[in-house]
Amino acid sequence: MDGDRRLPADPLDPRARLIALLGFVVVVVATPPRAAWPFLAYALVPAFFIGYERVSPRALARRLLFLGPLLLTVVGTRLLWFLLQHDSGQPTLQNEVWLLAVLGMRSGLAVLAVAAFMGHGDINRLAQGLRGLGVPAILTGVMEQAYRYWRLLWRELGLLRDAAGARGFRPRHLGDTVTLGRLTGSLLLRSLQRAERVHHAMLGRGFAGTFPTSHPLRWSRYDALFLLPALILPAAICAASHLVE
Amino acid sequence: MHIPDGFLTLPVAAATGVAAATAVGYAARRAGREMGESAVPVLGVSAAFIFAAQMLNFPVLAGTSGHFVGGLLACLVVGPWNGVVVMTAIVLLQALLMGDGGLTALGANVLNMAVVGGLLPWLLVRALGGSVRHTRTSYLAVAGVAAWLAVVLASAACAVELAVSGTAPVGAVLPAMVLVHSVIGIGEGLLTVGIIGVLLSSRPELLRGYPPPLSLSPSPAGFRKRAWGVAVTGLVVAVLLAVFVAPWASSQPDGLERVAETQAFTDRATDQVAAQTPLFDYQFPLLGDTPWSTSAAGAMGTVVLFGLVVLLGRALGRRASPDGAEIGHDGT
Numbered sequence: 001m002d003g004d005r006r007l008p009a010d011p012l013d014p015r016a017r018l019i020a021l022l023g024f025v026v027v028v029v030a031t032p033p034r035a036a037w038p039f040l041a042y043a044l045v046p047a048f049f050i051g052y053e054r055v056s057p058r059a060l061a062r063r064l065l066f067l068g069p070l071l072l073t074v075v076g077t078r079l080l081w082f083l084l085q086h087d088s089g090q091p092t093l094q095n096e097v098w099l100l101a102v103l104g105m106r107s108g109l110a111v112l113a114v115a116a117f118m119g120h121g122d123i124n125r126l127a128q129g130l131r132g133l134g135v136p137a138i139l140t141g142v143m144e145q146a147y148r149y150w151r152l153l154w155r156e157l158g159l160l161r162d163a164a165g166a167r168g169f170r171p172r173h174l175g176d177t178v179t180l181g182r183l184t185g186s187l188l189l190r191s192l193q194r195a196e197r198v199h200h201a202m203l204g205r206g207f208a209g210t211f212p213t214s215h216p217l218r219w220s221r222y223d224a225l226f227l228l229p230a231l232i233l234p235a236a237i238c239a240a241s242h243l244v245e
Numbered sequence: 246m247h248i249p250d251g252f253l254t255l256p257v258a259a260a261t262g263v264a265a266a267t268a269v270g271y272a273a274r275r276a277g278r279e280m281g282e283s284a285v286p287v288l289g290v291s292a293a294f295i296f297a298a299q300m301l302n303f304p305v306l307a308g309t310s311g312h313f314v315g316g317l318l319a320c321l322v323v324g325p326w327n328g329v330v331v332m333t334a335i336v337l338l339q340a341l342l343m344g345d346g347g348l349t350a351l352g353a354n355v356l357n358m359a360v361v362g363g364l365l366p367w368l369l370v371r372a373l374g375g376s377v378r379h380t381r382t383s384y385l386a387v388a389g390v391a392a393w394l395a396v397v398l399a400s401a402a403c404a405v406e407l408a409v410s411g412t413a414p415v416g417a418v419l420p421a422m423v424l425v426h427s428v429i430g431i432g433e434g435l436l437t438v439g440i441i442g443v444l445l446s447s448r449p450e451l452l453r454g455y456p457p458p459l460s461l462s463p464s465p466a467g468f469r470k471r472a473w474g475v476a477v478t479g480l481v482v483a484v485l486l487a488v489f490v491a492p493w494a495s496s497q498p499d500g501l502e503r504v505a506e507t508q509a510f511t512d513r514a515t516d517q518v519a520a521q522t523p524l525f526d527y528q529f530p531l532l533g534d535t536p537w538s539t540s541a542a543g544a545m546g547t548v549v550l551f552g553l554v555v556l557l558g559r560a561l562g563r564r565a566s567p568d569g570a571e572i573g574h575d576g577t
Contacts, residue, residue, distance in 0.1 A: 021341075025250050025348045029258070063344035067249050073425075074252070074407065077417035084417075103412065106251025107347065114344040126341060136273040138285060142334040145289020146296050147342070153290075153297040177432045181439015184301065184313075188294055188322070188440055192451055195290035202286055 014122075014129025016223035020230035021117040025110045027234040031241055033102040038241040042109050042234055049116035049230070063111045071107065075100055117230065123147040125215075132217045145198075149191075157187050246314065246403055246426075247339065247354055250347030254410040261406060262352030265333075268360050272329035279326060291323050292331040296338070301436075311429035316363030317370075317395040318437050321388060321455040322444070325367045328454060332359035353406050362399030366391040370455060379458055381445065385438045388455065392437035393430035400426035480551050487543030 024045065031038050050060070082096050118126070127140035160183045171180055253261070276288070295315040320328030336354050339345040346354045370391045377383050404422040408415035441452070449457045523530060529545065532538035 018341075022348055026255070029251055029253075029349050030255055066247065066343065066345040070246075070248060070252065073418070073421060074413045077413045077421050081414040081417040103251055107249035110250030110347055110349075111344040114341065114348075118341060123342070130337075136270070136277075138273050138277050138288075139269070139330055139334055139337070141285035142288045142292050142330055143338050145286055146292035146331075146334055147338060149290050149293035150296040153293050154300060157297055157301065177435035178439045178442075180301070181436040182443050183439075184298055184436060185440035185443025187297075189443060189447055189451075191290050191294040192287070192322075192448075195287040198290060199286040207286075 011220065011222045012226055013217055013219055013223045014125040015132045015217060016219070016226055017117050018126075018129050018133060020227055021113055023231040024113045024117070024234050027231075027238045028106055028109050028113075031106075031238050033099065035241065035244075036101075036105070038237050039102075039105040039109065041237045043112065045229060045234055046109065046112035046116035050112065053116065055115045060112070060115055063115055064108065067104075067107050067111060071104065074103065128215075128217060149194075153187065153191055156190065157184065160187060246357065246399060247336075247346035248350040248357075248403060248406065250349050252347070252410065252412050253350050253353055253406060255349070257406055257410045258349040258352060260352075261350075261356050265352035265355040265360065268364070269329060269333045269355060272326040272333075272364075275326035276324075276330045279324065288323060288327055288331055288334075291319065291327075292334050295319055295331060296335050298436075299335070311432045313436055314358060314362055314396055314399065314433060316358045316399065317366045317388075317392045318440060320363045320367035321370070321437075321441065321452060324454040325364055328363050328367065329359045332363050353403070357399045357402045357406075361402045362395045365398060366395040367454060369394065374455065384445070384457060385442055388441045389434035389438040393427075393434035396426050396430035396433045397423060480547070483547045483551070484544050487547045488540040 024042075028039070028042055031042075078096055078100060082093065123144055127144045130140045130143075131137055164179070164183055169176075169179060171177070295313075295318065298313045298315055301313050316328070316332050319331045322328070323331060333355050336346060336351065336358060340348055340351055340354070370387055374384075374387045377387060400422040401419065404413075404419040405415070407413045407418055412418075441455075444451050445457060528534060529538045529541035532541055
């Protein structure tokens with residue numbers, strides 16, 4: 001069997017996944033905040049793919065948690081502003097709550113779409129797709145390397161902190177941050193030494209700046225079947241929401 | 246600091262996207278030219294480090310914590326253009342695989358964390374660092390202050406983008422973001438100082454974007470040369486102050502004289518011994534009671550004092566090193 005004709009484990013072209021994700025998010029953000037029904041309809045699309053890809057609820061919850069800090073900041077500042085401006089009678093509480101709900105729906109839908117359309121995160125295919133869409137190779141190469149090593153470094157940082165904890169170090173206030181910095185600095189030293197070793201090993205294996213991929217990019221009928229619900233359906237909902245108003 | 250999707254309007258997202266794409270495109274070209282694409286592993290592992298360090302929370306106030314951003318650190322360690330590439334790769338990875346930061350807000354996030362929070366403070370470090378980073382302390386202080394500024398600037402940029410999009414009123418979100426990140430920035434600055442301090446002690450050559458000055462190199466000769474440079478500069482400044490500023494000193498009585506006047510014991514002071522000294526009452530004998538006389542007396546006093554301090558320092562230095570060998574800054 002010809003290696004080029006083998007199907008990868010993921011039959012979808014990574015460019016299709018990226019286009020679907022970007023398209024879905026743009027459509028959601030472009031939908032006017034007049035009614036809730038378009039947003040509820042959009043939710044069906046990622047919900048279907050999340051079910052199909054069997055993304056765990058825990059992974060979903062972890063992603064949704066990232067929204068917390070900035071969402072809370074915006075809610076806090078808007079409500080504070082509302083209280084300060086209330087006497088002038090400009091905004092109403094109902095408007096404020098609705099605008100905040102729209103923010104939450106839009107950002108939540110985008111996070112669901114990432115979980116739905118990016119699958120289980122094959123970094124090599126993702127980088128290949130990005131290169132196929134014109135992203136500079138140096139950027140995707142750094143991405144791939146970063147993804148491969150960050151867990152390892154995070155574990156090592158955990159070990160360093162455990163070792164410091166065994167010696168009685170417990171960071172309690174801001175002043176302890178310099179010590180934390182020194183710990184992290186020693187990890188950076190190790191990381192850079194590791195980088196040099198990795199670099200030499202890769203050069204020894206013939207690395208010349210690009211990562212080889214076993215499956216070339218090729219559009220197929222699977223991509224069309226994927227893009228139809230992932231992109232065309234939300235676009236239709238968006239158009240309908242404009243027409244209804 | 247990561248802006249999710251839906252928080253920015255499409256025009257703001259497009260404008261920040263174009264600005265970020267231009268900056269990153271240029272940085273990628275420069276990075277490729279400077280290090281070559283075969284250096285991707287070095288940048289990749291550096292990016293992995295920043296990525297892991299971003300998960301490091303540090304205590305800020307009671308019950309709250311902040312996390313590391315690392316835009317400036319990336320520029321200091323791997324150089325400014327490589328730093329922008331590294332930070333962009335991290336932001337892209339977080340947006341596409343973790344859902345941390347939006348896709349339509351990708352341009353804004355890259356602009357905030359890689360350009361405003363990385364390249365811009367690095368330029369400041371380069372502009373200011375050359376003139377003040379002669380000692381380890383001042384070198385680290387420049388890095389720490391710039392890291393603090395990086396976080397504050399990035400948060401201000403984030404607030405402005407949110408305000409322009411109508412997501413939050415500028416009068417509330419800008420002070421709130423800047424205030425909170427001013428505190429978080431202290432943690433960023435301290436972490437940066439800790440990390441750079443370790444590199445400075447062990448492998449200073451790894452600081453490609455912020456090379457340590459000669460005085461921090463292990464050469465005692467370089468240190469002595471720099472120390473004399475600082476001393477002579479200080480002497481020149483002191484003499485200039487004595488010549489041009491001293492004549493304008495206030496003629497009003499100082500604290501002790503005022504007390505003496507109010508307690509009526511001024512007349513008990515005697516100048517019999519002091520009047521025999523050559524520069525009595527800050528007057529140079531040959532120039533009489535004129536402003537230039539005060540200038541000349543001040544300059545002469547400054548030079549004599551400098552000479553005495555140098556002689557005393559050399560005498561104490563020899564005593565500390567019985568065999569007569571001079572001691573370098575690193576104790577060797």
